[in-house]
Amino acid sequence: MKLPGKTACFSRAGLAGLTFEARGGQQEKLLNWCISHKVQLCSIQANDTGFTADIAAADYARLHAPARRCRTRLRVIARRGSWFHLRWLLQRPGLVLGAVLFCWLMLWSANYLWAVRFVNVPTQQQQKIRAVLSECALCEGQRVTEQKLALARRELLSQSENWGWTALNFYKGRLVAERTEGRPSVPVLQKDHRPYVAAANATIVETHIESGFAQIAAGQQVEQGQLLISGERPARDGTPVQQEPLGRVIGLVQRDYQAVRPLWEEYLGKTGRIASKKSLICPLGTIQFAQRKPNFKTFESKTVQEALCLGPISLPATITETWYLEKTMQERTLSEKAAREFAQYACLMQLYSDFPDAQIAARSAEESWQNGVLTCTMHFTFRANIAVRAGAS
Amino acid sequence: MKQHFNARGGLFSQPPQNFYARPEMHILCGGLIQIENCGKITDFSASGLSLCAGRWNICLYGTELMIRSLAGHRLIVAGKISRIEFGLLENPKETPP
Secondary structure: OOOOOOHHHHHHOOOOEEEEEEEOOOHHHHHHHHHHOOOOEEEEEEOOOEEEEEEEHHHHHHHHHHHHHOOOEEEEEEEEOHHHHHHHHHHOHHHHHHHHHHHHHHHHHHHEOOEEEEEOOOHHHHHHHHHHHHHOOOOOOOEOOHHHHHHHHHHHHHHOOOEEEEEEEEEOOEEEEEEEEOOOOOOOOOOOOOOEEEOOOEEEEEEEEEEOEEOOOOOOEEOOOOEEEEOEEEOOOOOEEEOOOEEEEEEEEEEEEEEEEEOEEEEEEEEEEEEEEEEEEEOOEEEEEOOOOOOOOOEEEEEEEEEEEEOOEEEEEEEEEEEEEEEEEEEEEOOHHHHHHHHHHHHHHHHHHHOOOOEEEEEEEEEEEEOOEEEEEEEEEEEEEOEEEOOOO | OHHHHHHHOOOOOOOOOOOOOOOEEEEOOOOEEEEEOOOEEEEEOOOEEEEEEOOEEEEEEEEEEEEEEEEOOEEEEEEEEEEEEEEEOOOHHHOOO
8 A cells, every 4th residue: 555655744643554464474574674764663463473563554655665575474454543534535636626725715705795784774874885885896796905995984974974983894704884873963053143034025924033123013014125033222322232033933925936838848758778787796807797888879877786695695796787778858748737737836846945834825826828838827825934034045 | 881981081071972872671660661772673472572682682571472662773562571581692793684
């Protein structure tokens, strides 16, 4: 039996040993050869025909030549040690190679992102964090570096004002994103001594003055720009007394809003033609699938990223799919009813942009048609806070 | 040896050449005999072991004799040893092969 040279160390460490029997010939001469060549034997026991002994498996091969010279026949009785249990692996080198390759791959791919886990992050904000990570080139299958992590941390902190603290910890393929709720800080209010003026012509219905000096009373008619709450009043001796004006003045306002809506219009609409481009991001690089460059002149694109999983096991790969939706200029003809509703809706939007707390008491509409264009004028009577700071837009 | 040390300058002098290569024999109480720097084994059976060590021919007799370890020139013999014989070799170089 001949073992590779590298197995000698295993043999001497007790990983591979043999019990052999020496029969006939000059056995003492063989023993003396072992002494002079420093071949270690153990448990040498004489019997009627010769002796039995234990020897390291690597040394057994060296015994053949001297045994032949001494006319002694050697025969292996027993084999011991883990080497002989693992010897069958030599006939299956693919298994050993596969195991070694697997270990090497595991160590190598630990620098790549396998999974992103969230701690104390609601589902909606997980999407937000994912988007930030994608912008910083941190998705499953991409190499993680300190620079990328530092950039992602900065981005997260800058984009989330109401978060107290965010952390990104990367350890052996797993990126853990944590965050805490921020405590609302009490804003330091600076006193604003600008007076309140009327935002529109109105009849005052209610006044809620918190501080300052009211210049109007309920039932009074006010003009647009008229002073409602002032922040200064002269005392008896003539010296001005200042107080920050604060409060609300509810007035009944009558106002008209106008919107124009043509029956025929052009708009940038989707044609229904869709093209998609898939790519796989993995440690080997980015692999493009079915790369078809869309020949759309105008399109809207949308990218969806999905981490690749094998059941519950995350893999270091991400499938990125980009959808291209073609858009062209299209013509649209509205019915009269639809044009009217669109125009009335536009008027309402104008009203609520001017007075967000408006409560409409009455409304009426007038419409006129000219060359297929609807001009809608709506008269609103509503209650709203008409006090605005002087000089505010 | 005492004379040798004194002649060379006392206790701190070098030992003579091949001092540590000389044969030694230790008899342990557990039934083991350790022989350092033994030369050749001349006869080995279950009832006797004969070997050369320096100028001596040592014969161990007993039953169930076994060489527990044979590592280089160190030999450990175990078994029920009943008798040990020492014989002086006239010419140590002419030992049997």
